Amino acid sequence: MNATVRVSVVALMCLAAAACAKKQEVKAPPPPEAPTTTTAPTTEGAFTPADLQSNACLRTRVIYFDFDKSDIQSQFDNIVACHAKYLRDRPMARMTIEGNTDERGTREYNLGLGERRGNALASALEAAGASADQIKVVSYGEERPVCREHNESCWHQNRRDNIVYTTE
Amino acid sequence: MRMPKILFALIFALLAALFATQAGAQGLTVQIVNGVPSAIPITVVPFGQQGSGPASPVDIAQIVSMDLNRCGKFRTLPTSEVVESPTTGSQVKFATWQQLKQDYIVVGRTSYDGGALKADFELWDVNKQQQLLGLSITGQGSDLRRVAHQIADQIYQKIIGVRGAFDTRIAYVTMVGLGDNAQYALVVADSDGYNPQTVVRSHEALLSPAWSPNGQELAYVSFESGNSAIYIQNIATGSRRVVSARAGINGAPRFAPDGRRLAVSLSFQGNPEIYAMDLGTGALTRLTHNLAIDTEPRWTPDGASVVFTSDRSGKPQLYEIPASGGTPQRITFQGQYNANASISYDGKKIAMVQGNGNVYRIAVMDRSLGGQETFVSPGNLDDAPSWAPNASMLLYAANEGPRGVLYAVSADGRVRQRLVLGDGDVREPAWGPYRNP
Numbered sequence: 001m002n003a004t005v006r007v008s009v010v011a012l013m014c015l016a017a018a019a020c021a022k023k024q025e026v027k028a029p030p031p032p033e034a035p036t037t038t039t040a041p042t043t044e045g046a047f048t049p050a051d052l053q054s055n056a057c058l059r060t061r062v063i064y065f066d067f068d069k070s071d072i073q074s075q076f077d078n079i080v081a082c083h084a085k086y087l088r089d090r091p092m093a094r095m096t097i098e099g100n101t102d103e104r105g106t107r108e109y110n111l112g113l114g115e116r117r118g119n120a121l122a123s124a125l126e127a128a129g130a131s132a133d134q135i136k137v138v139s140y141g142e143e144r145p146v147c148r149e150h151n152e153s154c155w156h157q158n159r160r161d162n163i164v165y166t167t168e
Numbered sequence: 169m170r171m172p173k174i175l176f177a178l179i180f181a182l183l184a185a186l187f188a189t190q191a192g193a194q195g196l197t198v199q200i201v202n203g204v205p206s207a208i209p210i211t212v213v214p215f216g217q218q219g220s221g222p223a224s225p226v227d228i229a230q231i232v233s234m235d236l237n238r239c240g241k242f243r244t245l246p247t248s249e250v251v252e253s254p255t256t257g258s259q260v261k262f263a264t265w266q267q268l269k270q271d272y273i274v275v276g277r278t279s280y281d282g283g284a285l286k287a288d289f290e291l292w293d294v295n296k297q298q299q300l301l302g303l304s305i306t307g308q309g310s311d312l313r314r315v316a317h318q319i320a321d322q323i324y325q326k327i328i329g330v331r332g333a334f335d336t337r338i339a340y341v342t343m344v345g346l347g348d349n350a351q352y353a354l355v356v357a358d359s360d361g362y363n364p365q366t367v368v369r370s371h372e373a374l375l376s377p378a379w380s381p382n383g384q385e386l387a388y389v390s391f392e393s394g395n396s397a398i399y400i401q402n403i404a405t406g407s408r409r410v411v412s413a414r415a416g417i418n419g420a421p422r423f424a425p426d427g428r429r430l431a432v433s434l435s436f437q438g439n440p441e442i443y444a445m446d447l448g449t450g451a452l453t454r455l456t457h458n459l460a461i462d463t464e465p466r467w468t469p470d471g472a473s474v475v476f477t478s479d480r481s482g483k484p485q486l487y488e489i490p491a492s493g494g495t496p497q498r499i500t501f502q503g504q505y506n507a508n509a510s511i512s513y514d515g516k517k518i519a520m521v522q523g524n525g526n527v528y529r530i531a532v533m534d535r536s537l538g539g540q541e542t543f544v545s546p547g548n549l550d551d552a553p554s555w556a557p558n559a560s561m562l563l564y565a566a567n568e569g570p571r572g573v574l575y576a577v578s579a580d581g582r583v584r585q586r587l588v589l590g591d592g593d594v595r596e597p598a599w600g601p602y603r604n605p
Binding site: 068106107108111113115116137138139140143144148149 | 373375394395416417420433440483484505507508523526528549551596
């Protein structure tokens, strides 16, 4: 089959399939679950950088949002609390919060929405005692999806703040 | 008897597929999704060769044909049905073309010498047997396809009464690979997708390309520094400068019609606000004062006001504010979500992304018809409408399965063509201004 015929066949198939826009029924992997119970630091003492690897709460660096929302859901209160404590315990520590959205809507508006989500987490950390100069917010909008399918389970994974420690 | 619509669609698809093989080699393919039976029938006879020089390296008649088909206003006779091959008006046997139900016929001949192409062409009205155009167009070197686009523009203008926009360029962003292997490119191509040239490459996201009014520069947003920053780059020389890399969002650049100011959305003062930047001094004039997301500023053609997206009422809607500042007026009231406006050259039509539930489509609001709105795309995740400079067509981005593709659609939404990259994701189309021949 030569190229012309092949492309023609594809073109006809496209017509038949109403522009090839058939929905794919692909199951996305479930979003990683946030720990529901927090392992408190083993001592009453301050966090150390080692805890970033060993403490179940501190190892959680992502929180999720509802569609078009930027409020921190109560299920993530413990995540906010332990990272705020880390920042309080380690005044030299610095973090970048990366705000992200799902693909729905326009790219530039989603930059704004991602920033709003990043700011929401930054405010919560500051309210819990972290210092504003320890936290930087960057919005990536919809530009850094972790899942690329067009369905809610995928979108849910993408509506997130990522916590990145730049100085531990 | 009217030929069934599906038959026309079939003919268009085959025709498009025929052209597509050649276009595919260039990176983009064109497919006509649905044709229009009311399109004007026109024959473009393959051009003859003048003089004893080498043959033209480009098939002028084929390119003209493809342009006319693309815009949805014409339907060209397939080459296999072009039964005679006149190259001058005096050779045209009008009875033949009347029998084939053609309204117009284009004939011509080329001469090619030392890299310069000269095309003489004539446009005739078949029924009146009257010559409408007789012109000679020349082109040099790598711009030979432009000769054909300029001929198509002349034909379009003569028959439709509006300047043609085939001899224009488009910009878009491509992405291949995922995650850390992602490669982004900002590409400039002819309006039919040929001659793609990469303007800039990046491992981080590129978005929101915007043409300068003279077509020589592109403003865009790049994340290559780790945060959004706005650049202006000269297309021909590749030289570029950062115009905003402030803390927070640096987004949504748009040149003013006079080319001296750039409207942007910046969040360094706390949340995204619209500013007008003087490109000579870099000075910022803040236009909006609100805790909402204010972004996607678009100058009206007279430069007197700016239409932008704001969620100050809860969900994103379009607002208009004087370019010198003032009180914004909301201008969209249909649909839950309206954003990413593109304003036609005459200011009458505003294309936008309109979202209802999980369906995002391109809507066109006609301000000269009291804000009447029509959808010109089927959804579900359409974005980034961009008018051709004559508002005959729109480009927009859509998702098909896992990848992004571009569509060109006629202003009435009746004819759509898909422009797809062979590989990867295409998004963020921006239709450039008219070019001077």
